[in-house]
Amino acid sequence: MKIEQISEHVWRCSIWMIIPVNVWVVKSDEGLTLVDTGISMMAGGLQRCFRELNAPLKRILLTHGHSDHTGGIRKIREALPVPVYAHETEIPYMEGRLPYPGRKKAEHLTEPGLVQSIDSQIAATAGLTVLHTPGHSPGHVAYFHEQDRVLLAGDLFTSKKGRLNRPMPMFTADMAQAVESGSVITEVNPRLVSVCHGGDVVITDAKQQYEAYARSAAGNSKP
Numbered sequence: 001m002k003i004e005q006i007s008e009h010v011w012r013c014s015i016w017m018i019i020p021v022n023v024w025v026v027k028s029d030e031g032l033t034l035v036d037t038g039i040s041m042m043a044g045g046l047q048r049c050f051r052e053l054n055a056p057l058k059r060i061l062l063t064h065g066h067s068d069h070t071g072g073i074r075k076i077r078e079a080l081p082v083p084v085y086a087h088e089t090e091i092p093y094m095e096g097r098l099p100y101p102g103r104k105k106a107e108h109l110t111e112p113g114l115v116q117s118i119d120s121q122i123a124a125t126a127g128l129t130v131l132h133t134p135g136h137s138p139g140h141v142a143y144f145h146e147q148d149r150v151l152l153a154g155d156l157f158t159s160k161k162g163r164l165n166r167p168m169p170m171f172t173a174d175m176a177q178a179v180e181s182g183s184v185i186t187e188v189n190p191r192l193v194s195v196c197h198g199g200d201v202v203i204t205d206a207k208q209q210y211e212a213y214a215r216s217a218a219g220n221s222k223p
Contacts, residue, residue: 001045003052007148009127012194013049015042019197021068024152025049026126026145031058033126035143035152036196037072046072047079059126061118062086063154064140065094066171069196070109084110087132088117090139100137101173128152131188135178136167144188151190156182157213159198164213166220168197179217186210 002014011025015038023036023046032055034046050057057080062069065086073084092098094115096108118141123130128143136155143152156178158165164185167178185193185206193201203209 003049007150009148010145010150013046022196027053028127031056033058034060036063036069037076039068039071040075043072043075057082060084064137065090065109067109084115085118085122086115087139087141091115131184133181133184135174135181136172149191151193153193153195155196157195159195159201164201166217179214183210
């Protein structure tokens with residue numbers, strides 16, 4: 001696993017499995033927050049990251065419930081039984097009570113009752129703001145680190161050649177809504193957008209870059 005510090009308080013932890021899979025560790029005065037857990041085989045590398053940062057893991061925040069974001073939960077919590085949070089809209093899909101939109105069968109991705117509903121106060125403890133960004137999934141969220149001006153975007157975007165790109169169509173429930181949710185960058189004005197599947201994108205003009213992204217996504221609307 002590759003571990004890279006991308007801002008004063010944020011580390012990106014990456015593995016390559018056909019496509020890149022990135023998760024993030026955020027450090028604050030009280031300890032560490034893990035944003036997404038990636039796939040199961042990332043759990044050991046993430047625990048090494050926690051040790052290297054020499055601070056306790058306090059919580060896991062999820063951008064959404066797909067398996068490449070929740071796959072490491074069980075192994076991490078076997079060693080570090082911290083609470084897990086996601087948007088309340090996402091929880092029934094993660095627990096297998098509802099099938100994700102566009103999918104025929106429900107998937108039991110997390111055990112019932114494990115994941116709690118995220119609120120602004122919990123995220124703020126880690127220096128993060130929760131931003132509901134539905135489309136890729138009903139309860140998808142991004143997390144904005146205001147002090148560092150870094151947006152941890154999950155699957156709100158992918159990236160290509162240093163530019164924002166639409167999320168993967170085959171796994172995105174509502175592409176039009178996902179593209180609309182991407183306008184959040186014009187509201188928070190990050191300096192850096194870090195995505196799960198792709199490289200980081202430097203934001204120099206949020207409005208201009210979002211408009212270019214939206215045009216590109218509209219021109220490539222077919223899966």
